[in-house]
Amino acid sequence: MTGSSIATSAQGLDVGARRFLHPGPLRWLRASAWMVLMFVAFTLVYAGAGVFATPMFKSGGDLPGVLKVTAVCIAGLALYAGVVRLAEGRWPSELALKQAPLELLTGLAIGAVMLTAVVAGLYLLGVYDISGPRASSPWGTIGMAVESGVMEELITRAIILRLLMRAFGVWPALVLSAALFGALHLSNPNATVVAATAIAVEAGLMLAAFYLLTGRLWVSIGVHAAWNFTQGWVWGAAVSGIAVKESLFVSHPKPGAPEFLSGGAFGPEASLPAMVVGTGVAIVVLYWAWKRGNFRAQPDPIVAAEPQES
Template sequence: MSLTRVSSPAVGLDVGSRRFLHPGPLRWLRALGWAVALFLVFGLAIAVVQLWPGMLFRGEGPAQAVVTLALCTAAYGLYAGLTRLAEGRWPSELALRPAAAELLGGLAIGAVMLSVVVGLLVVLGLYQVSGPRAASPWGMITVGVSSGLMEELVVRAIVLRLLMRAFGAWPALALSAALFGALHLTNPHATPVAAVAIAVEAGLMLAAFYLLTGRIWMSVGVHAAWNFTQGWVWGARVSGFPVRDSFYLSVPRPGAPDWLSGGAFGPEASVPAMAVGTATAIVVLAWAWRKGNFRARADAA
């Protein structure tokens, strides 16, 4: 009989367990402090990504999209370097081998979800859609790239992951979703109802894809495609922001109740979006639970 030790597949999510996140006293506080530090650094990075391309190039075109993607790539490199330095690991949440497949899958899911939301709004008599018409997609491609890549890096790879390290999966889900909703309160036409809708339908749903895969690529794809499909394909407001160029134009019908249609904030504050996003979140969270991904990976011996 062989006495060779066979290592079993790792179970649970890799949320960091070495160096600054090593086991020991006040680990939760160290994880929380590290989350705050990274949040501040990459909150500044988001501002650079959103503002600098527009300062370099006038008009919404491919140059802005390319520069935005380059800045996001640099931010991901910085995150990987900081994680290696402070946590003694290369971030598995940014693993490259499965990135293409998970990103493409997320893009398809996000586009379908948002289209179902608009379809429900039309069928229920809450929205009217006109078009199609000629329109450049580059502005919304840039928005999709920056929001998908940077917001998922901050809210899922940093906030959700490190809150999970500090407090466990359920508190991390609730707190990160609430933060995601609260961050949208600064958007045009935002209301507490809209923030709650974003927290539940998007905050929990996007977190679910991270918990399912242990990586952020599917969440990035869903987020980017949701915004692009909402803004360019259907021409609806994106989290309160109006869209200038779109293939179709979608607006609430006169007299449609804001609490049903989302009002001036857009479809994301609507009841159909809440239903679609929440149902997706429940299904994906249950899948992640069955995989055992609601617990952190055991600390290395």
């Protein structure tokens, strides 16, 4: 009898190369259609998590609420793994569990340090007032950070960036996914085109860079969640245009401060310090990912014939 063995190279990013994404005619179209279908499905899961997180973010929240949000997010990750296994013929390396604890902790530390550096820059430039500390509950902001960190990274990086990379290559994928990430924030309160552009550049590219560097979502999830939590609860600044109700400190732009420096009502993410910090980190990490060979997809599987058996 005859059989086949599949050989692949470990170099490059695993963006899917089997079943629905198999080599052949119109793979770019199949990858694009698969991206749209996954985007719609997991946006609905994200909305389910928001049922718990949004009220918590406004009212303070509690531990049971955070656990509900976390459960929905874990279910979303499990659903993604199952769908990818069925449709793409692989277990998603982007959700590899062995590296998850260390990479999540690393991402949390990086996100907290980055956002604190942004607030320090705003303070040193003389465009922000900071008061506190005060007694407050962190649970609402934890719920929001978990929700946004997990679901936005799953949708924007594992689905949009990965499948655009499969369809068109890394540079179009980076530009389009970052632009979409910024555009999705236009529906937030106090959003402007400038704020959305800042989000696209400083956060869209930076978070994509960590995914390209590791081939996994965990660092990106940690950075995203810690950025939002540190911005919202620790420093009490608006998070993507949404004013926080509970925070350790209270931070806001000084009256008359130029919006391009302070970010205005949208918050620190639309500020010059955020652009400098986020874009600087993005450039360094993107270069690191390029040096590791992750600016290209893994080669397509090579099917080799096995020896004949008599």
